Amino acid sequence: MTIGLEGDTSASLRARPIDVSAERSRTIGAAGRHYFNAAGSGLMTDAVIEAMVLHLRLEQRMGxxxxxxxxxxxxxxxxxxxxxxxxxxxxxxxxxxxxxxxxxxxxxxxxxxxxxxxxxxxxxxxxxxxxxxxxxxxxxxxxxxxxxxxxxxxxxxxxxxxxxxxxxxxxxxxxxxxxxxxxxxxxxxxxxxxxxxxxxxxxxxxxxxxxxxxxxxxxxxxxxxxxxxxxxxxxxxxxxxxxxxxxxxxxxxxxxxxxxxxxxxxxxxxxxxxxxxxxxxxxxxxxxxxxxxxxxxxxERGAAQTEAHLVSSGTRLRDGLADIAGVSVTDPRASPSGLVTFTVDGVAGKGVSAQLREARIDSISVPAGHAQWDLGARGLASVVRVSPHVYNDDDDTAALLRHVAGIAREASR
Ligand SMILES: Cc1ncc(COP(=O)(O)O)c(C=O)c1O
Incomplete structure (x- = not known):
């Protein structure tokens, strides 16, 4: 197993931006869906799965x-x-x-x-x-x-x-x-x-x-x-x-x-x-x-590069969501992370997530029962959470914003 310990502090690697298409090509789950649930469970790469399957076969053969x-x-x-x-x-x-x-x-x-x-x-x-x-x-x-x-x-x-x-x-x-x-x-x-x-x-x-x-x-x-x-x-x-x-x-x-x-x-x-x-x-x-x-x-990907990439993905999503009528971004001001939460007027978090899933967009609804001292105290029954990772591309972002806008428009009728 390569763990990339030597290379990760070199100046060249530190400066290397995230290669989204390379990440997508080794992440089968990124194809055919718009997956925004890294905060639930991030998509694994082929190599992660292969290491596990190989070991299960080994256990099968030798104990x-x-x-x-x-x-x-x-x-x-x-x-x-x-x-x-x-x-x-x-x-x-x-x-x-x-x-x-x-x-x-x-x-x-x-x-x-x-x-x-x-x-x-x-x-x-x-x-x-x-x-x-x-x-x-x-x-x-x-x-x-x-x-x-x-x-x-x-x-x-x-x-x-x-x-x-x-x-x-x-x-x-x-x-x-x-x-x-x-x-x-x-x-x-x-x-x-x-x-x-x-x-x-x-x-x-x-x-x-x-x-x-x-x-x-x-x-x-x-x-x-x-x-x-x-x-x-x-x-x-x-x-x-x-x-x-x-x-x-x-x-x-x-x-x-x-x-x-x-x-x-x-x-x-x-x-x-x-x-x-x-x-x-x-x-x-x-x-x-x-x-x-x-x-x-x-x-190997680089923690600093990943942070920069995910924080800017989060900012783009928050900005895009904030522009949609009927949508409120519920993240507090101190939120420079890639994890984004919002509500849609008139639709419970679960309903928004279910409608997004129909469009092959994965998000999750976080109920107050998962965070009573935060959501409960803020009077929020639930929020929709979207959490991109390095395998999400511009097409994913556009699809998410388009469908959230559609849900909000429909709800306002
Ligand atoms: C902030 C935070 N802490 C702890 C946990 C619990 O993690 P686990 O399910 O691995 O026990 C979660 C799970 O979503 C979480 O979001």
Missing amino acids: GYEAATLRAPELAAGYEAAAALLGARPDEIAFFDSATSGLRAVFDALRLGDGDTVLAPRSSYVSQALRMLALSRYDGVRLRIIETDGTGAMDLDALESELASAPGRTVISAVHIPTSSGLVEPVAEIGALGRRYGALTVLDATQSVGHLEIDVTLLDCDALVTTGRKYVRGPRGTGFVYLRAGMLDGIGGWAPDVRGSVWTGAEEWTMDDTARRLETWEFSVAARLGLGVALGEAI
């Missing part, structure tokens, strides 16, 4: 454990690729089957309880918000939702005043880009404030890895959690976590598993001193290998 042994070098390269994409070290990476599993493992490891505080943004994702609400309801954790500023992002002054007055151990549950809008939270500033006040920052980067250029050392976070299937364009059932090396010090008494622990005596065990101590024994080797290929492709 699952034996096939995994044969693929040990590629599995190890997956840690290097994930680390390279995040600016981390391979021993700071752990793989999971989703971002939520990763977040749960990190929060379980922290063993928060009575008197501890969790500070959360309005942009929190449903599963993490429910986890925090459960911690508050059942374990006595103080949960504080930080208000937004005039741009829609987390209010840093409000965060600082909560940090200054929090009585016990404090964790900031930060979000980079939410599920419910194109907002980009000021995560570097959030991490720096956390550091200044001795709080840990756990960053949900599910919608930003493979989308924005990320360097965990600049973001100052203690843990970062993401999924494989969205902007990284890996298979479903994959996710990974960055755990800052020192982050593991003093925490270790949660659900040990044979993957990351050794049962050394009747009542004794030791734990791996890398992030892998959070992993569980069983995983889909085929999916992990597919993710490894997708990570390598994301690195």
